[in-house]
Amino acid sequence: MLPRAICFHRALLSSLQKVGSRYFTAPAVSSAQPSTYGDYEPSDIFDWDNLGFKLIQTDYMFMARSSGNGNFQKGKLNTYGNIELSPSAGVLNYGQGLIEGTKAYRVDDGRIFIFRPQENAIRMAIGAERMCMPSPSIQQFVDAVKLTALANKRWV
Numbered sequence: 001m002l003p004r005a006i007c008f009h010r011a012l013l014s015s016l017q018k019v020g021s022r023y024f025t026a027p028a029v030s031s032a033q034p035s036t037y038g039d040y041e042p043s044d045i046f047d048w049d050n051l052g053f054k055l056i057q058t059d060y061m062f063m064a065r066s067s068g069n070g071n072f073q074k075g076k077l078n079t080y081g082n083i084e085l086s087p088s089a090g091v092l093n094y095g096q097g098l099i100e101g102t103k104a105y106r107v108d109d110g111r112i113f114i115f116r117p118q119e120n121a122i123r124m125a126i127g128a129e130r131m132c133m134p135s136p137s138i139q140q141f142v143d144a145v146k147l148t149a150l151a152n153k154r155w156v
Contacts, residue, residue: 060151062144070134075144077151096131100124100141103148104156112149112156117142 048153057080064075075081090096100123103115121141128135 002006034081056155058152058155060148063150064136064140064144066136071108072136072140074133075136075140077147090133098124098127098131098132098133100127104145106156112153113143115151116140120145 031053036092060077061080062075063078063083064072066072085092101121102117102120104112106112106139118138121136121138123137125138135141
């Protein structure tokens with residue numbers, strides 16, 4: 001049996017091979033048309049002077065379930081809201097949870113870009129392995145982040 005440090009190193013290398021040598025920002029916009037800010041002003045949403053680090057509820061969230069063998073289903077966007085958890089969920093009983101944050105931003109022409117989503121997916125996969133939890137594939141993670149950023153584009 002290999003020491004865990006070697007297993008983590010191999011997991012990282014196999015993840016890197018799946019991603020390839022491209023580690024640049026991935027555009028979240030799927031059409032040739034640039035996104036627009038819509039009929040609102042950013043000042044209508046945020047009090048920029050008091051933004052801080054806190055929960056800001058957006059319009060949509062992405063949810064995917066994993067099966068008993070650790071494979072994730074396709075998943076879908078849902079309107080932001082409460083989630084249902086089993087009372088035996090590991091996050092409630094053992095504090096076993098994993099979160100990976102990503103950053104989406106607009107460029108001057110209005111398109112939305114996501115900062116290095118493949119790197120976030122790799123970091124999540126490594127953390128999940130350490131916690132003995134299933135993890136979505138890198139492509140599933142990146143697709144979910146892109147879909148969620150586009151659905152919440154008025155917040156970007």
